Amino acid sequence: MPKTLFEKIWDTHVVAQPPDSPAVLYIDLHLIHEVTSPQAFTSLRERGMKVRRPDKTVATMDHSIPTHAPSLPIADPLAAAQIRQMEINASEFGLRLYSMNSLQRGIVHVIGPELGFTQPGMTIVCGDSHTATHGAFGSLAFGIGTSEVEHVLATQCLLQRKPKTCEVRVDGLLPKGVTAKDIILALIAQIGVGGGTGHVFEYTGSAILAMNMEERMTVCNMSIEGGARAGMVAPDDTTFEYLHGREFAPQGAAWDRAVARWKMLPSDDGAVYDQTITLDASELEPMITFGTNPGMGIKITGLVPEPAAIAEASQKAALEKALAYMGLQPGSPLLGRQVDVVFIGSCTNGRLSDLRQAAGLMKGRRVAAGTRVLVVPGSQEVKKRAEAEGLDRIFKEAGAEWREAGCSMCIAMNGDQLAPGQYAVSTSNRNFEGRQGKGGRTFIASPLTAAAAAITGKVTDARSMV
């Protein structure tokens, strides 16, 4: 029987399938960071257990670390303690850790692929919902809670119910100035934040095939914002080319064998998905969110929706609540709205190609007076490569801040945050109330849209500037 990419990976990782129970699923790669792991290690210690497969476990620190110069001390004692605890846990349990001073440190979902840990056909988990990112390589990757982190540390397995599959087919050529971020924002605006619940997305179609790996990662990354725990893209030559020669990718004869294996992974002709959604890339425009969840998105030229037009009471109330929080009038345009802060970075859009796009627009221009612009590379390696290309100079000469790698203002745990009432155009993934700082108001958009806002100080259609 023809199988989907998801089914092929699932079937080869089931260790046991007791009747009327979840499967015991084997995990090939377990990524760890400082925020969602400490309680799991405490519990392991209490049970007197070891990590079963340190060789399949990789740790970094990204969420609560400062992005200022590494020579400065960590001002927040709680963050400092959490970071110290990650070091203690990694050392005690014998785990590979990309620590504060590592040149390979970075956001967990940036360094996994960058170092070649992330590979097609793998099952990958992390105590972080944006683990969906790694699905861009044709792996089954999803976020887990801390109890599950402990389960994987102890057994290298998880109890999982088999999810349903949903094909997200994106055909057509993206118009100029419209990017991978706009595709995923358009999808989520269409299906809502719960639209993919219970499903794994597989992105197919000519627009996805035409993307480079970093663009595919941007799309897969935000699958969770549509409710799908995982998003996947079938591996192809683009995937293999990206991985070839990376530190932890197979080398030599093992590489050839791996590629032969990976070529068997794409969904078979005639494989059946539980559901299919289609999008026409050529019809898309730059997208931006106006509300307090990622499903509340519109075309950048569009108007803020009117609660009066919604019949269902709870949805109407949700929109009213969102607009009140955001300080927006129904029916008003977002274009031209003043922004206080622009954030370029995160596991969604903190990679080299994202920074190149933003820098390309900002080159030779100046950041608007009164607008604060933070550019935060996704990893120290991204930072190094961006500097080698002179992107840092473009940002700094424009008047932006060029920071060390980390999650930074995407989750606002490290001191990089909005003040109450401030507006931000952000390349991150969540616009929930308070996400970028208590009382802060987030417009999620692409790096191009963020760069345009940096220059004009307003929500701007970047197509007029590229």
Add this chain to the structure above:
Amino acid sequence: MAQFTTLTSRMLPLVVNNIDTDQIIPARFLKATDKKGMGEALFADWRYNTDGSPNPDFALNQSIYQGAQILLAGDNFGCGSSREHAPWALTGFGFRAVISTSFADIFRNNALKNGLLPIEVDARMHRILFELNEETPGAEITVDLASQMIQLPGSRSASFAIDNFSKTCLLNGVDELGYILGFAEKIAEYEDKAAT
């Protein structure tokens, strides 16, 4: 894990759809390295005013709902991040069950591992429960997991779905890690096969 069998309690209503985990517990409270005190941070940005005083308009601060162990929430509860701090905050505060029309996948899994019962009801029963609470704020209902029933005052009741495995785990307080360790031999076999 704490067992869940039956529960009789008033409901605390939060008529908001898509309550995300950043609202359940904002990220700035995730710097702890233990699970202590999470209940204090539950719904912090809705529950407290800017000066730290309780927001009297928020249900958690209203005397009629004190002691409520059932949270009655809008559609699609728990979307967003994978933070298990969300169920830790809910149980830390004293909740043992959340009722909604749907739950985000990761939140549901995390809740079940902490003895917090996600009760999925249809839109009709969801409305009836909110109406009951409007008519009689603080009205008590009874949840019986074994029979998968909710009893409302009078003779009204509704059934809810839960998979058998999760039900058994909750009823008996099963430790999932202990359960997985029971497959140690199979895991070793799988690893041996993968290595060849």
